[in-house]
Amino acid sequence: MIGLCDANSFFSSCERVFRPDLKNKPIVVLSNNDGIVVAADKMAKNMGFTRGKAWFEIEKEAEERGVYAFSSNYTLYQDLSNRIMSILERECPNIEQYSIDEAFIYPPKGMKAKDLRRIVTDSTGIPTSVGFAKTKTLVKIASKLAKKRADGAYTLDSENEDEALKKTALSDVWGVGWAWEKDLYKKGFRTAKDLRDCDLDYFEKRYPITLIRTIYELRGVEAHVESDRHISFMSGISFKDSVSDIDEMISRLSIQAENLSKKLSKNGYLASSFGVNFFTSRFIGEIDRPYGSLILNSPSNYTPTFVEAIERLTPVLFKEGMPYRGCRVFAFDLIREEERQISLFENGERVKKEESMSHIVSEIMGKYGRSAIHIASSKGRLKEDLMKRERKSQNYTTDFNELAEVY
DNA sequence: TCTGGGGTCCTAGGACCC
């Protein structure tokens, strides 16, 4: 048996936990730059303010109709996510976090979906749903059905399976997206049950392995490949303004590089290759989105090494005068820090220096905060400084100056 | 549908080899 615990409208629910006055009010959470709606609670969804809507198009109507909008506050969401995960870990021997608001769980014998759900919801204040079923694909369906039930829990077994799959639209199956749905619809498939009962021989000849695995999973056969290894990391942003100056672009890429370094070292990885990309708006004028990468002399997660790479790559890719609206940096060909081997060409002294420097930098950050020390080319700016977040809520749980107050 | 930011996996097709 596999379980899935996921939070309902997670970001919206996080905002509501600290604002009891919003108990029955519609809430949406906006992306960086207040660009689009990234999360909407049930009420907001029912009013038509769904994920993906451009905020500038709906802002006026949403306000008139009493919708509360928040800029995203990832610090808050991450903290509440950690709380949910630690409760799940306490209750179940084995969990596999899948996203910020979801985890697969391997429940101990005798555990009931609804009991687990009650524990998590009661101790965090975040409403969750819990499903139990035979495979990951099926448990995704179970948790979706759980959301419609008063107890927030649903266990899929051989008795209710046919019925449940018949109720599930193709596009609600995990692994079936927009493109496959369109294709399958033409062939007469409508529900998860149709797909499960397809002619597998025919499908195996015509469709990619990913879809075949989904069909096996619908049949109760575990087919998901397990990998706990990261393959790449990325850090990127869209700007609130446009950038047509190369030095400014290098500076902004450096901010992303700092972010990427943190991500790598937090997870214990070094990048063997490094890439940069920047792009103009897809909606205005000529589109330009150059991409370039290089292999680093030695695997690294050291910001200055990345900045050197940025300084080499950017002049080749950058078209002066283009109104770039965003940029990204990538870390590829990751190796674990423990696996670092001094390469033939590499200077051992340099590696030692990098390591001790990284250590000092993280100590300073630990003591004085994340923004205490920076690479010079970032001009002392943080990622957040490039974003517009007019509607951000407080950091209720992580910043001493912004703690929730109780009267 | 696609005005965010982050990921994973798979495939097609080119380069290059014999």
Add this chain to the structure above:
DNA sequence: TCTGGGGTCCTAGGACCC
């Protein structure tokens, strides 16, 4: 150097997920 066949490796890009 464009008249064959077959393999491997790499990369861009598509499809999916949250």
